[in-house]
Amino acid sequence: MTSDEYVIEVEGLRRTYAGGFEAVTGISFSVARGEIFALLGTNGAGKTSTVELLEGLAAPDGGTVRVLGHDPYRERAAVRPRTGVMLQEGGFPSDLTAAETARMWAGCTSGARPIGEALELVGLERRADVRVKQLSGGERRRLDLALALLGRPEVLFLDEPTAGLDAEGRLDTWELVRTLREGGTTVLLTTHYLEEAESLADRLAIMHRGRIVTTGTPSEVTAARPARIRFVLPEGVAAGRLPLSLRAAAAGRRIEIRRLPLSLRAAAAGRRIEIRTHQLQQALEELLRWARESDVRLDELDARTASLEEAFLDIARGAAQDIAKTETAGV
Structure with a gap:
């Protein structure tokens, strides 16, 4: 596969916070066009820090990031109109309705799709006139996703997209993500639901303490177990x-x-x-x-066969032991 076929390319990526804490320690991976790629890891593994760099919210402290061939931080104007971002918490004005919120967001989005279409995609068409503060937690997550889809993104970043959804809502979201992939959208998601990653992801990477400890298709990751x-x-x-x-x-x-x-x-x-x-x-x-x-x-x-959850737990435990041995040897 040539570099032109990758829409996300990460090489030697590092991110350090105040006090010298290195949250991301030189990771490398790539995501192909039209692929669903899952970034997994325990709390504190560095997933969110990595995704923020991909979204252009901060500059890396080392290494390079390319999204659609551009640096997402320094060339934000070239990248942002072609990407959609669903954060863990949208922080919408509580007194606006779902439709008003979407309309406000569309005003800041180039080539936005019709508001009704965006709400229908996520099953909120009948809740368009309900104020955000009256929406359930799951419905607010659906609204987050609707806004991320307004600009018909080529690359979609989903941070815990089904957190707070009931089982039906989760399955509906999975089907929507698959439909987007079939339409050519590249999706990078983080999730704590390993069943979600196993069901959706074409490939995945598992992070632990700022490092990628394994990568591959779900079947490749579980095959050794x-x-x-x-x-x-x-x-x-x-x-x-x-x-x-x-x-x-x-x-x-x-x-x-x-x-x-x-x-x-x-x-x-x-x-x-x-x-x-x-x-x-x-x-x-x-x-x-x-x-x-x-x-x-x-x-x-x-x-x-072994589940991704079993593989994830084994890999995380093994990575923790390896890191502990390395740190002990360096003392």
């Missing part, structure tokens, strides 16, 4: 009857049975088993074959 199979053995069937290959290391991979929540040696009405494996299909086939041949019913059977 084992899948899991969970079930409950009936009373009277000992876990020791399971095939040995499901209880021991084999072929260079470790398959672990964890006893949840009761000891496998205790007599109990139910026995919860969890098998972790990098060969999900093979392990599941073997388990089902054993159950059929042994006439054993596996209750609450559930098999799935």
